Amino acid sequence: MHTQLTLGFSPCPNDTFMFYPLVHGLVKAGDFCFKEQLEDVETLNRMAMQSLLDISKVSYAALGFIRDEYVLLRSGSALGRGCGPLLVAGNPMEFDVLPQKTIAIPGAYTTACMLLRLFNPRLHQLVEMPFDKIMPAVASGAVDAGVIIHESRFTYQTIGLHKLLDLGSWWEAETGLPIPLGGIVARRSLGTDAILTIEQALRAAVDYSRHNPAAAARYISSHAQEMSSEVCAAHIGLYVNDFSSNLGEEGEQAICELLQRAEAAGIVPACNMSLFAE
Numbered sequence: 001m002h003t004q005l006t007l008g009f010s011p012c013p014n015d016t017f018m019f020y021p022l023v024h025g026l027v028k029a030g031d032f033c034f035k036e037q038l039e040d041v042e043t044l045n046r047m048a049m050q051s052l053l054d055i056s057k058v059s060y061a062a063l064g065f066i067r068d069e070y071v072l073l074r075s076g077s078a079l080g081r082g083c084g085p086l087l088v089a090g091n092p093m094e095f096d097v098l099p100q101k102t103i104a105i106p107g108a109y110t111t112a113c114m115l116l117r118l119f120n121p122r123l124h125q126l127v128e129m130p131f132d133k134i135m136p137a138v139a140s141g142a143v144d145a146g147v148i149i150h151e152s153r154f155t156y157q158t159i160g161l162h163k164l165l166d167l168g169s170w171w172e173a174e175t176g177l178p179i180p181l182g183g184i185v186a187r188r189s190l191g192t193d194a195i196l197t198i199e200q201a202l203r204a205a206v207d208y209s210r211h212n213p214a215a216a217a218r219y220i221s222s223h224a225q226e227m228s229s230e231v232c233a234a235h236i237g238l239y240v241n242d243f244s245s246n247l248g249e250e251g252e253q254a255i256c257e258l259l260q261r262a263e264a265a266g267i268v269p270a271c272n273m274s275l276f277a278e
Contacts, residue, residue: 020216029201042107064268084168104146
């Protein structure tokens with residue numbers, strides 16, 4: 001008899017690539033099976049804040065608000081170097097004019113928004129919209145600039161947009177650490193043994209997909225909408241790496257640094273609870 005758990009992740013290629021072996025039973029997770037729910041990351045952030053999912057992908061910014069209910073798994077993260085959000089605009093502009101500009105963000109609880117606020121706390125004209133609507137809004141002049149994530153970093157130049165700032169590169173220069181974008185959380189109420197079983201299964205799933213990259217191709221493409229196979233491959237190559245298998249000491253340090261800076265800036269509440277299941 002299996003215990004079914006709800007599992008939320010995004011339709012982005014890096015998530016479908018990593019979770020395919022888990023949701024299709026190619027790796028075992030003890031007595032657990034999973035009911036998948038695919039949503040954009042900001043929807044997942046808000047669902048986790050309402051404790052609607054047993055396990056979920058969330059932005060690391062959102063993690064700062066749910067640490068009392070959820071712990072972070074050491075596998076399944078999107079964390080690395082050269083993969084941060086980009087601030088783009090229709091025309092080049094100086095940083096000192098940004099506080100007077102409207103800037104589209106892919107959600108108030110995304111790491112992209114948190115990084116922008118850490119970069120310049122004076123930016124207040126922020127406009128929330130789905131991540132895939134940001135580039136068209138910037139190109140049309142509906143907003144002055146926008147923070148883009150996911151596959152948009154590969155395509156923004158094709159519609160004539162200009163990069164103002166790579167927020168990941170800014171973070172790396174500030175801290176010397178990789179940028180933590182999103183991770184997988186599990187309800188504390190599941191208990192340590194169950195959480196560690198799920199963490200181990202997810203690590204096995206990531207490793208399975210990395211060793212069998214073609215296995216999930218149909219599953220990935222079915223959720224990738226109009227994304228080309230080349231962009232899918234580039235997306236996976238950028239966001240799935242050794243940190244996805246296991247955060248390790250450097251990955252954990254990067255996450256703690258991000259949350260500590262966000263606490264100091266008043267962006268997330270302070271929390272004394274352990275970040276991981278021990």
